[in-house]
Amino acid sequence: MRLWGWMHSPLGRKFVKYAMVSVVSTTVSQSVLLVTYGVLRLWPAVACNIVANAIATVPSYYLNRNWTWRKSGRSHLLKEMLPFWVSSFAGMALSILTVDIAVHFAQSHDLPHMTASILVNGANLFAFGLLWFLNFIFYNRVLFSGERVSPILGKSTQARDGDECSLGSDPVAELV
Numbered sequence: 001m002r003l004w005g006w007m008h009s010p011l012g013r014k015f016v017k018y019a020m021v022s023v024v025s026t027t028v029s030q031s032v033l034l035v036t037y038g039v040l041r042l043w044p045a046v047a048c049n050i051v052a053n054a055i056a057t058v059p060s061y062y063l064n065r066n067w068t069w070r071k072s073g074r075s076h077l078l079k080e081m082l083p084f085w086v087s088s089f090a091g092m093a094l095s096i097l098t099v100d101i102a103v104h105f106a107q108s109h110d111l112p113h114m115t116a117s118i119l120v121n122g123a124n125l126f127a128f129g130l131l132w133f134l135n136f137i138f139y140n141r142v143l144f145s146g147e148r149v150s151p152i153l154g155k156s157t158q159a160r161d162g163d164e165c166s167l168g169s170d171p172v173a174e175l176v
Helices: 002-007 010-039 046-070 077-108 113-143 171-175
Strands: none
Touching: 002 010, 010 046, 010 113, 046 077, 046 113, 077 113
16 A cells, blocks of 8 residues: 555655666567567677667657656756766676676576576666666756756756655665
């Protein structure tokens, strides 16, 4: 019952929408990766991984900004788009590492290409899964919060709208 109630709170609704956007972007990323590496063998696995994740970042940004955090108007390059892409590229860097490990594992064990392809997709999912929760906190508290964040002065108390919510001092307890 507590979880049901939380899911209908402003923060819970954002979290559910964020999860749904993640399903969309993960589907895009995994599909592009599977087609470019698994089926067409266009480039090495790491290059296919970079292309797949770069393509998936575009719908992820716009769906999260417009639907999850209900921001409208023009996106601000330095305050929204650049930090979003930086967080996405941090995930991509971890993903490149895990994909490279998967490729080396597959090669060292002489696995068939289809098995290697499944390992590559799994490595990609693993890497982004690790950062998924941290990105939600970053997007909610900093990127789309509507508050101005100063590296020197800290966060102001000016919120974008009346239903803005934060994760509080214990984000895990708030989300569970």
